[in-house]
Amino acid sequence: MFVIRDLSSTAQINDSEIRYLVELRIHALSTEPYDPDDLGYFLVMEPGDSLEEINTQLGFSILCNRFSGIKFGDADFTPSFEFVEEYASCYDMVFILSDDGFGVEVFIPKSIDIPELLAMCQKFVVAV
Numbered sequence: 001m002f003v004i005r006d007l008s009s010t011a012q013i014n015d016s017e018i019r020y021l022v023e024l025r026i027h028a029l030s031t032e033p034y035d036p037d038d039l040g041y042f043l044v045m046e047p048g049d050s051l052e053e054i055n056t057q058l059g060f061s062i063l064c065n066r067f068s069g070i071k072f073g074d075a076d077f078t079p080s081f082e083f084v085e086e087y088a089s090c091y092d093m094v095f096i097l098s099d100d101g102f103g104v105e106v107f108i109p110k111s112i113d114i115p116e117l118l119a120m121c122q123k124f125v126v127a128v
Helices: 007-012 016-029 051-058 115-124
Strands: 002-004 040-044 083-086 090-096 103-109
Touching (some): 016 040, 016 103, 090 115, 103 115
Antiparallel strands (some): 083 090
C-alpha cells in the first residue's frame, strides 16, 4: 500500500490510471502546494495488501460503519464513506474525517484479492 502525501510520491504508483487519478485529485484540491496535514492524504492499495493493513492505516475498519460499528453485509449497514466512484481499473472511496474537510481518499484496484471489499464498492458505487 502506498501512502501519498505529495505530488512527487505519486511516481511510486505502478498503475498508470490510478497514478493519473491521484495526480488529478492533488491538482484539483489545491492551487497552493498541496498540504496533506490540512487536506488529507491518499491511500493506494496494491494486490497483496490485506484488510488489516488498510484498517491499520485508516484507524478503523473499512468494512464497518465508523460510528455504529455495523459491518458490511448486515441489514442495518450504512457506509461511513462519502462516496465510491468506479474507474476502469479501480474504485475510488472518499472518507471525510472531520468537519474542516480533512479526509482520506482510498484507491482500490479491481485486481485486489479482497472479495468483500470489492463487493461493498460494487454495491455503493455512484456513476462518474
